[in-house]
Amino acid sequence: MDSATRRRSQGGLFEGLYRVIMRRNSVYVTFVIAGAFLGERAVDYGVHRIWEYNNVGKRYEDIPVLGQRQSEE
Amino acid sequence: MFTGLGHKIRSGYEKLSFLSRLARQSHHAKALPALSSQIMEQDRDRLGSAYTNSVRCFALFGAGVSGLLGCATIAYSDEAEHGLAVPNYPWPHEGILSSYDHASIRRGHQVYQQVCASCHSMSLISFRDLVGVAYTEEETKAMAAEIEVVDGPNDEGEMFTRPGKLSDRFPQPYENEQAARFANGGAYPPDLSLITKARHNGQNYVFGLLTGYRDPPAGVSIREGLHYNPYFPGGAIAMPKMLNDGAVEYEDGTPATEAQMGKDVVTFLAWAAEPEMEERKLMGFKWIFVLSLALLQAGYYRRLKWSIFKSRKLVLDVVN
Numbered sequence: 001m002d003s004a005t006r007r008r009s010q011g012g013l014f015e016g017l018y019r020v021i022m023r024r025n026s027v028y029v030t031f032v033i034a035g036a037f038l039g040e041r042a043v044d045y046g047v048h049r050i051w052e053y054n055n056v057g058k059r060y061e062d063i064p065v066l067g068q069r070q071s072e073e
Numbered sequence: 074m075f076t077g078l079g080h081k082i083r084s085g086y087e088k089l090s091f092l093s094r095l096a097r098q099s100h101h102a103k104a105l106p107a108l109s110s111q112i113m114e115q116d117r118d119r120l121g122s123a124y125t126n127s128v129r130c131f132a133l134f135g136a137g138v139s140g141l142l143g144c145a146t147i148a149y150s151d152e153a154e155h156g157l158a159v160p161n162y163p164w165p166h167e168g169i170l171s172s173y174d175h176a177s178i179r180r181g182h183q184v185y186q187q188v189c190a191s192c193h194s195m196s197l198i199s200f201r202d203l204v205g206v207a208y209t210e211e212e213t214k215a216m217a218a219e220i221e222v223v224d225g226p227n228d229e230g231e232m233f234t235r236p237g238k239l240s241d242r243f244p245q246p247y248e249n250e251q252a253a254r255f256a257n258g259g260a261y262p263p264d265l266s267l268i269t270k271a272r273h274n275g276q277n278y279v280f281g282l283l284t285g286y287r288d289p290p291a292g293v294s295i296r297e298g299l300h301y302n303p304y305f306p307g308g309a310i311a312m313p314k315m316l317n318d319g320a321v322e323y324e325d326g327t328p329a330t331e332a333q334m335g336k337d338v339v340t341f342l343a344w345a346a347e348p349e350m351e352e353r354k355l356m357g358f359k360w361i362f363v364l365s366l367a368l369l370q371a372g373y374y375r376r377l378k379w380s381i382f383k384s385r386k387l388v389l390d391v392v393n
Contacts, residue, residue: 014373018377022377039363040363043359043362043363044359047355047358047359047362048355050170051170051172051355054168054170054171055170055171055172057174058165058166058171058172058173058174058175058176059172059175060175060205060206060207062175062176063175063176063179063207063325064176064325065179065324065325066208066209067209067211067212068212068324
């Protein structure tokens, strides 16, 4: 029992997280909603960066003859 | 008439029947002698059935797996029935985060328009679908204006023709299916709007078909009007070889070899069948990533709430 309390008072990552956001439900809910909004923006940005890195030269904007009228055939 | 296929069917069936016989016999053999010495007679039926149930389940599962593995060989496609199996090509747009090659879509549309559109319709695609994918808006408007479209009754009640707009569908080469069949020796050139989804392994199949024309092997004769193509089920296709080197002159100067035109036109057809692919891949990657994080959070939260019960101790204080 004693060793457990000593370890808890030092705090690990989960302990720290619990203390900051999970003590009060209002704080928890605010964290979830704000986290969802900001997290989605971050994930969108990250995924788009990976997508563009993986698809160099294949985009619509990269078409070399874009804008020239199609030749009459 | 012992074909390899027949052997496989027979061996698969034999394995299945052997193992189902084994399953039926096993619980008789194992259960009764093991249990009779340990359990009182009135309990034997209840406990015995539970034990035999688990043995039976296991045996049936084993039988099922072996039977399935044996019968799976029946799924072999017969070349005469399904055509020669196509190789899988490394398309630039295959892969979890790969987009279409839009320059290839543009070239493919050019091939379609100049080579295929005389016989094949693509009646589900509109000109406006091309904007932002292969052509600018002005280019697409100019392309649409080159065709004549029959439009609804005017104020005098007459149908009239007008130049095409962005909202019009791609023009159809024939009025109806009968006209198409009549002009092509009884064969109907299918609409290509969804062809890569409408054929098994569609993208590879269409590429293989377009580039797969060759002389029939010795002893195989194809009647007049049909052409030999090993990838087409039955081997005799009504369409002649359409992709020949230099048939099209690409705007961007890419050499128009048969394989290049095949690749471009299949990319165009794949886009036409699945224009939402890029958005779908982005969305899928994003949400699977987010939901796996949510899974970790849910797992942590569940264990947090359950920790009270998982760590409790019950003490039975029995007074005799």
